[in-house]
Amino acid sequence: MAERNNMKEQILRTSGVNPLKCMRCGKCSATCPAYDEMEYHPHQFVYMVETGDIEPLLNSESFYKCLTCFACVDRCPRSVEPAKLVEAARLMVIREQGKNRLKPDDIPAQLDEDMPQQLLVSALRKYSK
Amino acid sequence: MQRIGVFVCWCGTNIAGTVDVVKVAQTLANEPGVVFSADYQYMCSQAGQDMIKEAVKKHKLTGLVICSCSPRMHEATFRKTAAAAGLNPYMVEIANIREQCSWVHKEMPIGTEKAIILGKAAVAKVNLNAPLTPGESPVTKRALVIGGGIAGIQTALDIADAGFPVDIVEKLPTIGGKMAQLDKTFPTLDCAACILTPKMVDAGQHEKIRIFSYSEVTDIGGFVGNFHVTIKKKARYVREDLCTGCGLCTEKCPQKKVPNEFNLGMDTRRAIYIPFAQAVPKIAAIDEDYCTMLKTGKCGVCAKVCTAGAIDYKQQDEYITVDYGAIVAATGYNPISMDKFDEFAYSQSKDVITSLEFERLTNAAGPTAGKLLRPSDGKHPHTIVFVQCVGSRCSGADKGKEYCSKICCMYTAKHAMLTRDKYPDTDVYVFYIDVRTPGKNFDEFYRRAVEEYGVHYIKGMVGKVTPDGDKLVVQASDLLAGKQMKIDADLVVLAAAIEPDKSARPLATLLTASMDTNDFFTEAHPKLRPVESPTAGVFLSGTCQGPKDIPETVSQAGAAASKVIGLLAKDKLMGNPCVAHSDEMMCNGCSSCEKVCPYGAITYADKEYRMPDRTTKVRRVAVVNEAVCQGCGCCTVACPSGAMDLKGFASAQIMAEVDAICK
Amino acid sequence: MKVSYFPGCTLKNKAKDLDTYARRCAEVLGITMEEIENWQCCGGVFSTAKDEIASKLSSVRALAYAAEKEQILVSVCSACHNVLKQTNHAMQNDADFALRVNNYCAPDMAYHGETQVMHYLELLRDVVGFDKIREKVVNPLTGKKIGAYYGCLLLRPGKTMQMDDVENPRIMEDFIRAIGAEPVVYAMRNECCGGYVTLEDKNLAAKTSAAVLDNAAAGGAELLVTACPLCRYNLVKNGGRDLPVVYFTELLAEALGVLDATQGVKEENNG
Incomplete structure (x- = not known):
């Protein structure tokens, strides 16, 4: 239980989000392009951060699919900013030793000649520490 | 020297639980001027009040200190007790040892110490109290209702039926308000026009009611019982005394391209118009923004066709001043603008409409004669999506409203049900966050929409509406199924939040009535005085006080009327004697107090004075109109010479209290 | 007028057009873009984590550099602009973040968000003015039906970016009008192309990009303009539709008659 609370606290601190503001309308999920x-x-x-049910979030790959497009942030009627929770959960995983999702060695295989540098730096920011 | 009695109330355990009431009574007995001190379980009870009365007689008391609950609660009670015992009611002081003491402290010693201090302050004040007598002012037996929607109409009818004359000021050319635009009304589905228009006619024909349509209130002076109101009768370029409402002019006017506000711009009207067939008064008005004659001097068709000779292009705005005893605000609401919610594509597609527009689209007198047709192409829509809570229950963003607009759940159920009833070939979806139906027969109504009419209620919000060809792709959450869904819709209806009419804010300023952060008028007490403004003589009717449906509006309108009747039935009003008073010998006529007075209660007069050297001198001094003064005390602070003081709250009394607390 | 210019990694490489035309057009419009010395990559995406400090330092340095020169900081790439603006916002509003950044960078600098951060489009709208651009147009793109593609980074989060109405923006449409073309307004213009996730999940990017292109095409767009190299990459590469997507600066250059470098030189010589 203490561990559970600790993880919740860390996500709240990192994200600066107050999930209690949520009125559970689901507009964030309604607008999410990666749903x-x-x-x-x-x-x-x-909801799961609010209830402290963090572990399943960390074990899932959902946060790698978030586009950080902020549609959920801007359209949330309650200003909850769900994307910030997704980011905090993702960081909680990739900040751990050896948990980088994307390694520089993986990149050459993915390259194509039109690929903008912006794509590579963004992906490294999001998937690695 | 006063002979003061101290009465410490236990309030059951409310006070006695955290305050040693016996010790308070004993300690205060030693204060200067105190000749009697006692405690009792419920001082406000009949037995408690009798105890006070007996003590006044037995100990020849001249002042009372009641250590009890807040003066908001029982000051009036104990003043009556004092009066019954032969004392001036303003010789009573309340020491609030409940809200300000026992309820906020947990430990007995601290609570007791503070109660004693509060009691000492009250004793110190009573030592300086003087008997006060309230002034009287007459009551003008006429009421003003601002706003001619169902709220204003009902209030006016109820006041008029009680025999008092009422004026309705309505800014549009007709009364009727939003209700006149509605199709059917929940939960009984009576036609709005069928139940409203008889009331409009009643108001129009009532001998005690005058209707100033196409008019606005521009200035309000005076005070409860004696308001002086300036009303601007906007030029309608049609003589009200001559126009018969035949409507010929509105058929012949060549300017056909004026957006028709009654149908929310979904069709057009002429430059000279009568808003709708059942308008009251049924008198045409010329829209000066569109009339060719008024703009260029070339046309005059309406004047030519008018057999009554009622057209007057030279008409000017007219200002009249009328005296009233009471004023009722009934300024109503509007749906909010959808500008900031364009994820629903309101600005991008004509087939995304608001619920009020939907009302007009289904209304027999509307732009489609009651047939539900898409505004874009006039086709019959098969898939219709309703989105609830658009702009309601928002927080933190600079768009939308924090409150629940209250009426949307029910009218959306009504729209969905009627659509399915009239057009069984339609698929109707309602996206909701919560369905809120607290009201008589309300939930049953919503359940009928689901169970009998097959409306698809989906828990979840719409995230995006994308116009694509002649479809509207609605992307939404289905939270119970745990999926994101897409619906190809033909028509999307947004349940826009409602907000107070824009005229309410400037009106509140004229009335010196208070508003909340959403520009709804504030009531004097949210539970116990819901139809009165804190400003005396100003009453609230309908949605200008908060979102409400028609049944609630009508009840509140009746309640406001009964308060007005209660006021107008009095011949004289007792004023508040705790008003400002200027010591003319000390006043130097500097005008500081006049500048800070929020009520305009201070004027100046030149008065003659006999000087010590036996000469006569004319001096300019401040004079307080005691009927207007509300006793706020701003002037006493602003006065540089100390001439201005507040009766009942004199500077010396306040200082004595402070000294007692700091001792 | 001189402004500080943050080009960013891609504009020096795969999106040289975006950079070249932006500078050339700015000169025509009386603005000199002074490239920041020793700028470092912004990182492409802004981390919303409050405890993420180091990855934002490059942006703070660029902001502080512009502050020292008392110049507006302009970028053309949507991503750079987004990171710079969000970082600046954090420096203004998150005291703890600003303190930690300044402690790390001391004693070289102390920065608290003084710099005004502008996207090149805002520069055109607010400093130059679209009316002035209209006057300077020599090749109006008359009759071209162009869809503006905003994507997400230019506009969101709206509270921070403050560029335009997030749901109903018009800055790019006004730009399109200014160069003589006809804007096509379509609902998906402010939805995400798929961004960096294209590296992780091509299918997702294909879906999001196709949704944008399909909607734009249905609205009648013959051409899309964007300010973001990654958007352009995704739409062209993954959109599954042959709808041209170009940088807005290219059209500006065409309209101003400086598309061809020699034209530009001629223009400059004449002027």
């Missing part, structure tokens, strides 16, 4: 690729959806991030 179908996620196991846990934006509104579930908010």
Whole structure:
């Protein structure tokens, strides 16, 4: 239980989000372009962080699918900012030793000649520490 | 020297639980001027009050200190007790040892110490109290209702039926308000026009009611019982005394391209118009923004066709001043703008409409004669999506409203049900966050929409509406199914939040009535005085006080009327004697107090004075109109010479209290 | 007028057009873009984590550099602009973040968000003015039906970016009008192309990009303009539709008659 609370506290601190503001309308998930690729959806991030049910979020790959497009942030009627929780959960995983999702060695295989540098730096920021 | 009695109330355990009431009574007995001190379980009870009365007689008391609950609660009670015992009621002081002491402290010693201090302060004040007598003012037996919607109409009818004359000021050319635009009304589905228009006619024909349509209140002076109101009768370029409402002019006017506000811009009207067939008064008005004659001097068709000779292009705005005893605000509401919610594509597609627009689309007198047709292409829509809570229950963003607009759940159920009833070939979806139906027969109504009419209620919000060809792709959450869904809709209806009419804020300023952060008028007490403004003589009717449906509006309108009747039935009003008073010998006529007075209660007069050297001198001094003064005390602070003081709250009394506390 | 210019990694490489035309057009419009010395990559995406400090330092340095020169900080790439603006916002509003950044960077600098951060489009709208651009247009793109593609980074989060109405923006449409073309307004213009997730999940990017292109095409767009190299990459590569997507600066250059470098030189010589 203490561990559970600790993880919740850390996510709240890192994100600066107050999930209690949520009125559970689901607009974040309604607007999310990556919804179908996620196991846990934006509104579930908010609810599960609120209830301290963090572990399933961390074990899922849902947060790698978040596009950080801020549609959920801008359209949330309650200003909850779900994307910030997704980011905090993702950081909680990749900040751990050896948990980088994307390694520089993986990149050459993915390259194509039109690929903008912006894509690589963004992906490294999001998937690695 | 006063002979003061101290009465310490236990309030059951409310006070006695945290305050040693016996010790308070004993300690205060030693204060200067105190000749009697006692405690009792419920001082406000009949037995408690009798105890006070007996003590006044037995100990020849001249002042009372009641250590009890807040003066808001029982000051009036104990003043009556004092009066019954032969004392001036203003010789009573309340020491609030409940809200300000026992309820906020947990430990007995601290609570007791503070109660004693509060009691000492009250004793110190009573030592300086003087008997006060309230002034009287007459009551003008006429009421003003601002706003001619169902709230204003009902209030006016009820006041008029009690025999008092009422004026309705309505800014549009007709009374009727929003209700006149509605199709059917929940939960009984009576036609709005069928139940409203008889009331409009009643108001129009009532001998005690005058209707100033196309008019606005521009200035309000005076005070409860004696308001002086300036009303601007906007030029309608049609003589009210001559126009018969035949409507010929509105058929012949060549300017056909004016957006028709009654149908929310979904069709057009002429430059000279009568808003709708059942308008009251049924008198045409010329829209000066569109009239060719008024703009260029070339046309004059309406004047030519008018057999009554009622057209007057030279008409000017007219200002009249009328005296009233009471004023009722009934300024109503509007749906909020959808500008900031364009994820629903309101600005991008004509087929995304608000619920009020939907009312007009289904109304027999509306732009489609009651047939539900898409505004874009006039086709019959098969899939219709309703989105609830658009702009309601928002927080933190600079768009939308924090409150629940209250009426949307029910009218959306009504729209969905009627659509399915009239057009069984339609699929109707309602996206909701919560369905809120607290009201008589309300939930049953919503359940009928679901169970009998097959409306698809889906828990979840719509995230995006994308116009695509002649479809509207609605992307939404289905939270119970745990999926994101897409619906190809033909028509999307947004349940827009409602907000107070824009005229309410400037009106509140004229009335010196208070508003909340949403520009709803504030009531004097949210539970016990819900139809009165804190400003005396100003009453609230309908949605200007908060979102409400028609049944609630009508009840509140009646309640406001009964308060007005209660006021107008009095011949004289007792004033508040705790008003400002200027010591003319000390006043130097500097005008500081006049500048800070929020009520305009201070004027100046030139008065003659006999000087010590036996000469006569004319001096300019401040004079307080005691009927207007509300006793706020701003002037006493602003006065540089100390001439201005507040009766009942004199500077010396306040200082004595402070000294007692700091001792 | 001189402004500080943050080009960013991609504009120096795969999106050289975006950079070249932006500078050339700015000169025509009387603005000199002074490239920040020793700028470092912004990182492409802004981390919303409050305890993420180090990855934002490069942006703070660029902001502080512009502050020292008392210049507006302009970027053309949507992503750079987003990171710079969000970082600046954090420096203004998150005291703890600003303190930690300044402690780390001391004694070289102390910065608290003084710099005004502008996207090149805002520069056109608010400093130059679209009316002035209209006057300077020599090749109006008359009759071209162009869809503006905002994507997400230019506008969101709206509270921070403050560029335009997030749901009903018009800055790019006004730009399109200013160069003589006809804007096509379509609902998906402010939805995400798929962003960096294209590296992780091509299918997702294909779906999001196709949704944008399909909606734009249905609205009648013959051409899309964007300010973001990654948006352009995704739409062209993954959108599954042959709808051209170009940088807005390219059209500006065309309209101003400086598309061809020699034209530009001629223009400059004449002027």
